[in-house]
Amino acid sequence: MATPLTPIPPKPQPAQRNPGPLAVFGAGLAALATAAVIAATPGTALAQDPTYEADNAWVPEQVQAPAAWETTKGKGVTVAVLDTGINDHPFFADKDILPGYSALGTEDGTGWNDTDGHGSAIAAAVLLTAPEATIMPVRIGTGASVLSGGMGDIQFDAVRWAVDNGADVLVVPWAIYGRGFEGDYLEVLQYAIDKGAMIIASAGNDPDEEVPYPGFVPGVVTVTGTDRNGDIWFENTTTGPEVELAAPADSMTAPLPQDSSLGNTDLYADVVGGTSMGSGVAGGVAALTWASHPDLDASNVIQRMIQTAGDGSGNKAEDTGYGLVNADQAVHAEGIEEVAENPLGYPMGEAGASGASPDDEGTDEPTESEAVDESAGPAAGGAEASKESNLSTTIVVAAAVVLIGAAIAVWLVLRGRGRKNAAAGEPGPYNPASSPVQGGYQQPPAMQQQYGGPPMGGSQGYGAPPPPGPQGYSSPPRAQQGFTLPPNGGDQGTPWRPSDPNRQ
Structure with a gap:
């Protein structure tokens, strides 16, 4: 059974004072750098799924x-x-x-x-x-x-x-x-x-x-x-x-x-x-x-x-x-x-x-x-060079535009609020929603599916039983649609087992 890839919810972060405009802009650049690294090597990011x-x-x-x-x-x-x-x-x-x-x-x-x-x-x-x-x-x-x-x-x-x-x-x-x-x-x-x-x-x-x-x-x-x-x-x-x-x-x-x-x-x-x-x-x-x-x-x-x-x-x-x-x-x-x-x-x-x-x-x-x-x-x-290089460039450029724009917008907003808070003698507001967003691949419970012979003239995929006829994919014959565990009985003949050297 495949394990659902549901990320652990992030822990709440303690309240902090409003960062200064340089800190906000620096954080935006840091985020941009991180996104650029991930975008430049998407295979590395995606391959972390074990x-x-x-x-x-x-x-x-x-x-x-x-x-x-x-x-x-x-x-x-x-x-x-x-x-x-x-x-x-x-x-x-x-x-x-x-x-x-x-x-x-x-x-x-x-x-x-x-x-x-x-x-x-x-x-x-x-x-x-x-x-x-x-x-x-x-x-x-x-x-x-x-x-x-x-x-x-x-x-x-x-x-x-x-x-x-x-x-x-x-x-x-x-x-x-x-x-x-x-x-x-x-x-x-x-x-x-x-x-x-x-x-x-x-x-x-x-x-x-x-x-x-x-x-x-x-x-x-x-x-x-x-x-x-x-x-x-x-x-x-x-x-x-x-x-x-x-x-x-x-x-x-x-x-x-x-x-x-x-x-x-x-x-x-x-x-x-x-x-x-x-x-x-x-x-x-x-x-x-x-x-x-x-x-x-x-x-x-x-x-x-x-x-x-x-x-x-x-x-x-x-x-x-x-x-x-x-x-x-x-x-x-x-x-x-x-x-x-x-x-x-x-x-x-x-x-x-x-x-x-x-x-x-x-x-x-x-x-x-x-x-x-x-x-x-x-x-x-191979295919990574032809399929991912263009994708990487596109992601880097898009990430740069979005993150720089976001950094400037946040800086302008916080500068305005900072001035108001300073006049009122209050600290800047804490927004829990600014904590990291859950990400990654989230997988519902795995489908039950079989690799039977694909249907002749039927729907595409592995969900149907092997058709009668001269050929098919090499999969166990099934009497009905869906994932079926191998039978637990029947005459199997003499069990065949590898020798001890094959179990090193």
């Missing part, structure tokens, strides 16, 4: 990320989240997030237009595990349409755009059910792998289904889910021979997009997690692994992750893969044998089958959003 990390602290602890953070937090690795995009939220204020790309023809062409919330939640899961990784939001669906019934040319082009523009890791937190995926469905994944990226996909959340596309495709790191105890969540996640790793998928707190047009009054929602969230966490572990071993290629990053997962034996189970991903061991383990090719195979059967290679410059012409990437870039703060 709710998301506090509510979800069990997630990085389960995958042993804090031990990996002693070496790296993922800086220098770009993780593309192929989803509904991203949107403003205090949690993202001090993070390195690029403008990204939209396949849906938004005005500025960037991925900053998440009206659904799923993409923002997955990006947050990546950063929960790898706080200094670079996020590249790639908007390929709106949530309501669920990729409009399938992937088309614009989605295929968006995947290619991501790897052509520097994505190291592709997180795919959705699923398309069925078989017979050929042609571009395989070629686009092969292209990404041939270009040197690694692909992490969710396994799905229906235990009665087979692992869907792209999770069943060779070469893809497919992630099933664990509960809060670190056990495979058999009753709410999909398992099968295509699964490679497991990652936390139990109920979590998720950030709600704070775009004013959406009307969200809460900062967070409690959601049924799902392997969508697990794929984001695994993407964060990939960033930690690659950042700590920058000389490795994608094949050997995968090799380190699968060889150190679970009990670290490198043995793969029939339905749960190599086990719970272990960030500490993926970063610090020694003696991991290197490989010459992707240990999971290739979508089209062999390396280079797409005709691409890591040295290729890419096939897409530069777009408006790509030009923004080149001018800003991760070192310049």
